[in-house]
Amino acid sequence: MMRSKSVLKLLSILLGVALLSSCAKPSKLYVADKNDGVFFATPSGWHHISQLALGHLESTSSAVGAAERAASVLWQEAVTPKATYTATDVLSLKTPDQPIVYGRVRSLLPDEVNSISYNSLRDLILPVTSWANGTIKSPLFDISNDEEYIQKGGRGVHTVFQFTGSDGSSQTVNQTSVLSNDHTTIYVLIIRCSTSCYNKQKVALEKIATSFTVRGK
Amino acid sequence: MSDTQPQVAEQGRPRDTDRKTRVHLSTFDRFKFIIFFAAIFMVLVWADMSNNPILSFSDAFKENLNSRWWLLALAAIEIIRQLHFLAAEIVAPYHGAWLKYFSTVDRNLHRLSDWNRYRLSRVIKGFLFICLIAVALGAYYKQTPVTALFLAPKALWSAMPMLAQLAFAVFFILIQFFAMFWFLSKGGIDTYFPDDIRTRFSDVWGQDHVLNRIRENLLFLESPEEIEKHGGYVPGGILLWGPPGTGKTLMAESMAGETGKPFVFVDPGAFNNMFFGVGVLKVKSLFRKLRKLSLRYGGVVAFFDEADSLGNRGISTQQGRYSNSDTSCHGGTYLSEGATALIARKRFGSEKFVANTAMSGGGGGMGTLQALLTEMSGLKKPRGFFNRVVRRTLGLRPKLPPKYRILIVLATNMPEALDEALLRPGRIDRMYRVGYPSKAGRVRTYKGYLDKVSHSLSEDEVDKLATITPYATGATIKDTINEALINVIRDGRTTITFADVIKAKQFKELGPAEDVEYIERERHAVAVHEACHGVMAYLMRHHMSIDLATIEKGSDYLGMVASIPPDDQFTRWRTEYEADILVSLASLAGERMFFDGDNSSGVSGDLESATTVASFMEGHWGMGSTISSHASNRRFEVGAPGGAKGKDDGARELRRALADRIEDNLSSLLAKAEMVLRDNKGKVLSLAHALEIHKTISGEDVVAVMEGGKGPLVDGAPYQSPENVALIERYHEAALIAHKGHEKPAVQIPTFG
Numbered sequence: 001m002m003r004s005k006s007v008l009k010l011l012s013i014l015l016g017v018a019l020l021s022s023c024a025k026p027s028k029l030y031v032a033d034k035n036d037g038v039f040f041a042t043p044s045g046w047h048h049i050s051q052l053a054l055g056h057l058e059s060t061s062s063a064v065g066a067a068e069r070a071a072s073v074l075w076q077e078a079v080t081p082k083a084t085y086t087a088t089d090v091l092s093l094k095t096p097d098q099p100i101v102y103g104r105v106r107s108l109l110p111d112e113v114n115s116i117s118y119n120s121l122r123d124l125i126l127p128v129t130s131w132a133n134g135t136i137k138s139p140l141f142d143i144s145n146d147e148e149y150i151q152k153g154g155r156g157v158h159t160v161f162q163f164t165g166s167d168g169s170s171q172t173v174n175q176t177s178v179l180s181n182d183h184t185t186i187y188v189l190i191i192r193c194s195t196s197c198y199n200k201q202k203v204a205l206e207k208i209a210t211s212f213t214v215r216g217k
Numbered sequence: 218m219s220d221t222q223p224q225v226a227e228q229g230r231p232r233d234t235d236r237k238t239r240v241h242l243s244t245f246d247r248f249k250f251i252i253f254f255a256a257i258f259m260v261l262v263w264a265d266m267s268n269n270p271i272l273s274f275s276d277a278f279k280e281n282l283n284s285r286w287w288l289l290a291l292a293a294i295e296i297i298r299q300l301h302f303l304a305a306e307i308v309a310p311y312h313g314a315w316l317k318y319f320s321t322v323d324r325n326l327h328r329l330s331d332w333n334r335y336r337l338s339r340v341i342k343g344f345l346f347i348c349l350i351a352v353a354l355g356a357y358y359k360q361t362p363v364t365a366l367f368l369a370p371k372a373l374w375s376a377m378p379m380l381a382q383l384a385f386a387v388f389f390i391l392i393q394f395f396a397m398f399w400f401l402s403k404g405g406i407d408t409y410f411p412d413d414i415r416t417r418f419s420d421v422w423g424q425d426h427v428l429n430r431i432r433e434n435l436l437f438l439e440s441p442e443e444i445e446k447h448g449g450y451v452p453g454g455i456l457l458w459g460p461p462g463t464g465k466t467l468m469a470e471s472m473a474g475e476t477g478k479p480f481v482f483v484d485p486g487a488f489n490n491m492f493f494g495v496g497v498l499k500v501k502s503l504f505r506k507l508r509k510l511s512l513r514y515g516g517v518v519a520f521f522d523e524a525d526s527l528g529n530r531g532i533s534t535q536q537g538r539y540s541n542s543d544t545s546c547h548g549g550t551y552l553s554e555g556a557t558a559l560i561a562r563k564r565f566g567s568e569k570f571v572a573n574t575a576m577s578g579g580g581g582g583m584g585t586l587q588a589l590l591t592e593m594s595g596l597k598k599p600r601g602f603f604n605r606v607v608r609r610t611l612g613l614r615p616k617l618p619p620k621y622r623i624l625i626v627l628a629t630n631m632p633e634a635l636d637e638a639l640l641r642p643g644r645i646d647r648m649y650r651v652g653y654p655s656k657a658g659r660v661r662t663y664k665g666y667l668d669k670v671s672h673s674l675s676e677d678e679v680d681k682l683a684t685i686t687p688y689a690t691g692a693t694i695k696d697t698i699n700e701a702l703i704n705v706i707r708d709g710r711t712t713i714t715f716a717d718v719i720k721a722k723q724f725k726e727l728g729p730a731e732d733v734e735y736i737e738r739e740r741h742a743v744a745v746h747e748a749c750h751g752v753m754a755y756l757m758r759h760h761m762s763i764d765l766a767t768i769e770k771g772s773d774y775l776g777m778v779a780s781i782p783p784d785d786q787f788t789r790w791r792t793e794y795e796a797d798i799l800v801s802l803a804s805l806a807g808e809r810m811f812f813d814g815d816n817s818s819g820v821s822g823d824l825e826s827a828t829t830v831a832s833f834m835e836g837h838w839g840m841g842s843t844i845s846s847h848a849s850n851r852r853f854e855v856g857a858p859g860g861a862k863g864k865d866d867g868a869r870e871l872r873r874a875l876a877d878r879i880e881d882n883l884s885s886l887l888a889k890a891e892m893v894l895r896d897n898k899g900k901v902l903s904l905a906h907a908l909e910i911h912k913t914i915s916g917e918d919v920v921a922v923m924e925g926g927k928g929p930l931v932d933g934a935p936y937q938s939p940e941n942v943a944l945i946e947r948y949h950e951a952a953l954i955a956h957k958g959h960e961k962p963a964v965q966i967p968t969f970g
Contacts, residue, residue, distance in 0.1 A: 004307055007247065011303065014251065015296045018289050025283075026276040032269055039271045211271050 033075040036105045037153055037215035038187050042079050042208050046101075049078040053087035061091075068109065074185070076104040093125070095171040099193040099205055103212075107185050116186075121156050121177035122146070124188060128161055140164035144172075153216025154180040154187065158209070162195050172198035174205060178214045187214045238312050239305035247299055254292040261285055319613060331619035332512045342603065402498040405487025408510070414474040421464055421471050422665050422691065423658020427649045431455065431468065434647065435476050438516045438624050445620075452646035454593070454625040456524070458632040459651035462692030465628035468651065469520040472626065478516040481507060485523035488585045496585030504592040508621050516622035524627035525634035527586055586636055593625065593644045653690060659683035662691055666698040672713040682718060685764055685916075687781050697721050723765060723913070726779070733770050737962055740909055741952040742812070743768045743776045746819060748905035749807030750778040750800055751919050752897055753890060758796040763916035768908045775819060776908075791840040794830050798886050799893070801827035806890040807901060811949065812956060827886075831879045842878055902945045903936040909966055935969035 028041040031048075054077075058070040078090040082098040090102050108116060119129045131138035145160035156178035164170045174191040189212040191205050198205060258281060265277045272280075282289065305312040326334060347366070354369050355362035373380070418428055437444055437451045444451060457465040473480030483503065488496040503519075510517040521527065599605050599615035608615050627645065629635060639645060654662060660683040667674060674682070683689075689697070700721035701713050735743060751766045761780040768776035778800075801823040808816035834840035836847025894901060900923060907914055907922050914922075914930055921928030925937040935941045944967040951964035 004303060007244075008300070008303055011296055011300055015293060015300070018293050018296065024279045026279040027273075028276055030269060030272055030276070030280075034268060039269055041271050213271050215270060 029079065031077050031079055031101075031103060033077070033103075033105055035217070036074055036185070036187070037217055038075070038103060038105055039211070039213040039215070040101070040103055040189060040208060041211040042101055043081075043204060046079045046081050047083045047085075049080065049085060049087055049090055051077060054078060054090060057087045057091055069106065072107045072109060074105040074107060076102070078102045093165055093171075095165055095167060095169040095194045096192060097194055097197055099191060099197065099201060101208055102188075102190045102192075104188045104190075105185060106188075108183070113183055116179060116183065118148075118157050121179060121186065122159050122175075124175065124177050124186075125190065126163065126173070128159060131163075138163075140170065149176055149178060151178055151214040151216075153214035154178045154185075156187075170195040174198075174209050176209060176212050180214075180216055185217075237309040238307065239302060241306050242299075242302055247302075250295045251292060251299075254288055254295065258285065258288055261288075323616070335512060335619075338603070398495060398498065401495045402502060405484035405499070406503055406506070407482045407484070408506070409473060409480045409482065411473075411477040411479065411514075414470060414480060416467065416470040416474045418471045418475055421468050422662040423654030424464055424468065424651055425658070427457070427468065427651055428471075430647065430649055431472060432475075434624065435472060438476060438478065438518075438622055441620065441622060451622065453623060453643075454627070454645035454647070456632065456635075456640060456645045456648040457626065457628045457651050458648065459630065460653065460690065461630045462690035463651045463653065464691045465630075465651050466520075466522055467691070469518075469522075469626050469628060472624075473518050473520070476516065476518060478518055478622075479510045479514050481510070481517060481519045483519060483521045485521075485526040488527065488589075494584070497588040500585060500588040500592055507623050511621045511623050512619060516624070518624045518626060520626045520628070522628050524629040524639075525631040527589065527635070527639070586639070590636075590638055590644065593639075653688050656683050656687075659686065659689055659694065662689075662694045663698075666695050667713070670698065670702055670713055671711050674713070674715050674718070678715045682715070682722075685781055686722060693725070697725055700725055719915075727767070727774075727777075728771050735768070735770070737966075738952050738955045738959075740768065741905065741949070741962075742808075742817065742956065743819075744905035744908040745811050745901065745949075746804050746808060746817070747776045747778050747908055748901045748903075749803040749894060750823075751904050751908075752901050752923070753800045753803035753893060754778055754780055755919060755923050756893060756897065757799050758793075760790075760793045760796070763919045765913060765915050766904075766908060766919055767913035769912045791834065791838075794834050794838075794840060795886065798827045798830055798883070799890050801830070802883070802887045802890045803894060806887055807894050810891060810894055810898075811901070812953060815956075827883060828879065831882050831886075832875075835879050835882060836875055841882060847875060899942045899946070900936075902949055903942060906945045906948075906966070907931050907936070910968065941967070941969055 025044065027044055029044045029046050030039070030041045032039045055070060055073065058073070059067050061067070061070070078085075078087070079101045080090075080096075080098060082096075085096070085098070085100060089096060090100055112120075122128045123130070127136060128143070130136045131141045132143055141161065141163045143159065143161045145158065147158050149156050149158040156176065158174075158176045160172065160174045162170055162172045172193060172195045176189045178187040179185075180187070189209065191208055193201070193205065262274070262277045262281050265281060266272050266274065269277075305315060329337065348362070350369075351362035351366040354360075354365035358365040358368050360368060418432070421428055434452055434455060441451045457468060459465065470480075481503070488499060507517050507519055598618070600618050604618075605615050625645070627635070627639075632640075632648075640648065660679055663679050663682055667679065686694070686697075697718065698713070698721075701717040704721060705711065705713050705717055734740075747766055747768055751763060754761070754763055758780065761782050764779045764781045766776075766778045770776070780800075804823045805816055805820045808820065832847075835843070836850075839846075904919065904922050907918065911918070911930055915928065918928035918931040918933075920926065921931050921933035922936050923933070925933045927933065948962070948964050948966055951962040955962040
């Protein structure tokens, strides 16, 4: 009888655990492109921005070579704590008051394959190298971090810089660009926010940057 | 046992149905599925972690908890199931309520007939299977299950060229085996449906006692509730055994005709196969068929003809029959059937070794018999995957199968060749000897076959016919009547007479005469030989009457005196056996007496018969000077009673060796035979004369010669006159001189009238 009772207790506990544990939530939001071997994690509760919208916006852009680049995108995903942000907010340089995390994998175009360098990786969205060299006239600009970034799937640069855009507000960009070992693909993670917002959430945002893992195909 | 000692519970493990609570599960059984689900969960967590290098264990765990909800649900169901079991183990009323519920469900289900339930369950299972496939395909194609179900054949069609090639290769190899085994496992089993068979019990004649019993069996097959409601069970197997031609197969056929159930006829050769395992396959498919038929028609009769072909796992089947082949004299035909059988057994015994080596194994062999035994007693076990596995998983007891009403009938003329295990009650519940028909049965059979032809036989003649053919079977009677009809037609007539039937009977029993003419002195010697048998049989053997006497040479005899028992008699007595021996020894005694101490080798068969019967009398039947049975003495190797030879010990004289005692018995009987013949010398020569004149005479003619009456062929009156007897004796003297000198007798055989 004693044994039966203890078994009964055990079974009840198991049932309780099974029922309760279904309410548990993971501590982070994991974003991954398993096909291309790219991973990063943001705090849980952040929102995804529609991938379709991102793709559509880029392909219809009038910028030079935008459509061509859009066609070579293998994967892209944007995450932000602000639910109202759309694809336009992600792909423009307008200073966001909440962080926007944008990850992207793109295969290189034939002429890019031959000319790719750490500089060009650094200059993916803004001519950071030239600004830093002073070759071209820069707005208010400061590089707070610039280091080589080596991963299993490739190597590249991790750059953190602030600049003041045309709207006059300062924004911080935490950018990691990695070129795959076979020089065919680039992996990018860009974390953007107004400088004040960035400084406020610096620890969390840097954690996102360190979680960026390129394993490669 | 003292009162202070604890009482040992004498009860065994209680039956499942007697328990108030459920049987306790072992701890492993209680947790095995939960552990299994936990293991699957951990594997999935591990897989996720290995797919995502930045994923922490706790997050992977939590993520899986959300995404693999179905696994949790299964685990929860399993835990609830275990709680249910546990409750049923502890709380008797709870268990009782469930049992009641299940029995109600079962009862409701059993309102449908077994056959309908079987078909319905097949349909439901098929439907569930299709649903399962549809859901799986739906998940695969990411479509609704119904759409996916139609997409699958399309995909299959597009993959066809490659599949076809593969399939062809596989098919090409397998088809040979499948085809071979399929073809091999077919055949030998014929099913007849109720209206196919016209034979009825009224067509079986002369076996009423067996038919009445069989009718009982059929009654139970038709309404099994009669016996089952009283706690009995329906006998499931019948063995019909007996001599060939007595109507076993016909009986089985009429059984099928009477029942209105399908009748499955299993060919004797069905289980003899070239390949190992085909016989087993055949048995299995046969019983699958029987079960199906019995559900559909509420019963089925399976008939195994010549069941001895099923064989025996130990002793080889003893095939080969003894034929009365003996060229010296009548092949023991004047002996009763029992005595002939004994001699046969003794003779066969000496050839047994050869027979065994030549026919070892025998029958179906190769596991066929074992498969048959298993199937015959395995009809009441639970069957089917759903029944045995799924029901048990749900915590239900497997259902017993419906009661298959299968009546198995075996027929054989060699019951000793059947395996003992086959004959045990439960497999074969009843054994009926289909013996030689009784006289009433023979009369019925004769009438039955005579009614089919034109004949002029009176009631009395038919009765007489039945009397003088004691071992006739349905088959021999049919054959005799047909033989008579052939003769009648050959003679240009259309109606069969009594004489035609008798002639046909003699022709059938003795075979065609060889039409050889004995030279006179040899004819006389054979006639005297047979006359000695005849006179002795007439005078001494009252338990049998003479059927006929002949000196026409047949294929395996020189002449004979055949006797038949006038009544159906079932016990044999010492005096009767002594009379048998006297009749056998009469030839030797007579030849020595009439031919001045000379005798022919023609007595060898007679001596063998006499010695055999004498041996049985002395050693087996307690008809000699000792009591112990030679059969047991030999089995226990204690030796025969009596000491060594040559000891002149009065007390031991009575307990001499068996062979000596047999010889003594035979010697005294030979002396008696001599005495009888000497006293009836004239009669012997008279009968020999009648035989020499007529070649073949009937029993009545023998009586006519002995008593001076009038037989059908011979007028006995002249043999009563002393002058005639003197003439006959003179002829014998002349024949004796001719015998000694190997010349023609000087005196012609006298003729009277």
